[in-house]
Amino acid sequence: MENKRIINPEISADDINSELSLRPKKFTDYVGQQRIKETLSIAIKAAQQRSESLDHTLLYGPPGLGKTTLAHVISHEMKSSIKVTSGPAIEKAGDLVSILTRLQKGDILFIDEIHRLNKISEEVLYSAMEEYRVSWVIEQGLKARSVNLGIQPFTLIGATTKFGMLSAPLRDRFGSVFRLNFYSDSEMADILYRSIKILKINSDNVGIKEIAIRSRKTPRIANRLLRRVRDFSEVQSNGNINANIVKKALDQLEVDNLGLDKIDVELLESLVKKFDGGPVGLQTLAASISEDPNTVEDVIEPFLLNLGFISRTNRGRVATKLAYKHLGIDIRDEPAQGTLLN
Numbered sequence: 001m002e003n004k005r006i007i008n009p010e011i012s013a014d015d016i017n018s019e020l021s022l023r024p025k026k027f028t029d030y031v032g033q034q035r036i037k038e039t040l041s042i043a044i045k046a047a048q049q050r051s052e053s054l055d056h057t058l059l060y061g062p063p064g065l066g067k068t069t070l071a072h073v074i075s076h077e078m079k080s081s082i083k084v085t086s087g088p089a090i091e092k093a094g095d096l097v098s099i100l101t102r103l104q105k106g107d108i109l110f111i112d113e114i115h116r117l118n119k120i121s122e123e124v125l126y127s128a129m130e131e132y133r134v135s136w137v138i139e140q141g142l143k144a145r146s147v148n149l150g151i152q153p154f155t156l157i158g159a160t161t162k163f164g165m166l167s168a169p170l171r172d173r174f175g176s177v178f179r180l181n182f183y184s185d186s187e188m189a190d191i192l193y194r195s196i197k198i199l200k201i202n203s204d205n206v207g208i209k210e211i212a213i214r215s216r217k218t219p220r221i222a223n224r225l226l227r228r229v230r231d232f233s234e235v236q237s238n239g240n241i242n243a244n245i246v247k248k249a250l251d252q253l254e255v256d257n258l259g260l261d262k263i264d265v266e267l268l269e270s271l272v273k274k275f276d277g278g279p280v281g282l283q284t285l286a287a288s289i290s291e292d293p294n295t296v297e298d299v300i301e302p303f304l305l306n307l308g309f310i311s312r313t314n315r316g317r318v319a320t321k322l323a324y325k326h327l328g329i330d331i332r333d334e335p336a337q338g339t340l341l342n
Helices: 015-022 034-049 067-078 093-101 119-131 185-199 205-213 219-236 243-252 262-274 282-288 293-307 321-327
Strands: 057-060 082-086 108-112 133-138 145-150 155-160 176-179 310-313 316-319
Touching: 015 185, 034 067, 034 176, 057 067, 067 082, 067 108, 067 155, 093 119, 093 133, 119 133, 119 155, 185 205, 185 219, 205 219, 205 243, 219 243, 262 282, 262 293, 262 316, 262 321, 282 293, 282 316, 293 310
Parallel strands: 057 155, 057 176, 082 108, 108 155
Antiparallel strands: 133 145, 310 316
């Protein structure tokens, strides 16, 4: 169910080529995350002055906010080559060793979903990050022996949506840790203005601002909605995007004025109508809408939390007054909310 969502912040096969064409290469083109950009710019300049590799950097936050894009921007600003892989793609420690031993001095290794590295591969990273050498065991039983190889100084950039799932030893080896936050509506509009120039789309300011508001404060979703609205405008009008076209297109896609879709509304309605606003446990809430608990926690909830529609307590999920208002439902009895959790 979740993979078909137009506002799914995860990247899809259809998004890959379009994302590459819209991906900024420099900090000056990268909209938002101002504090992170400023801090990284200083770190990069200092590393270049010392002719050293940049400190290992960890980027975390909800999907679609630009972690991969930021890694490529860092590579461009450092004038370094970047090698890209992911935690699930590294099945054996030998796979990671092969990647590390091929790195050249100053290269950047980007590992997406780094929280999904297996334990043995993670342990290979420890010495690689600290001492620029790799150690691993080959063969088994009586023939087992340890192999040590020196590698070139490099920078590891890890990205994760689940910061808490990283082991403490791995987290502690990153010199810089940054959390990417949701974007403001004005930042979303700036991202879309840049995209329409690249894609050569005709649009007025009101139409762009309407897409920005419905984009869940997430660049990946904004660009996806822009492409769907472009398709709608080319078929239904002369290809020009305006507020009326945007509203018709996104209403047809069932994306409401805040960026919520059917699944978001279904979750809120289940929480309010089936469980009297909560508190209710994650597993139970996910089962009530026939959705995977991980999808609810990692993909659906972050934006609803950002809007203030739900809260997490020690007793479970609770619907807030804002959720009732958005659904047009009167609050009869205030639910016992418990202690708020971060």
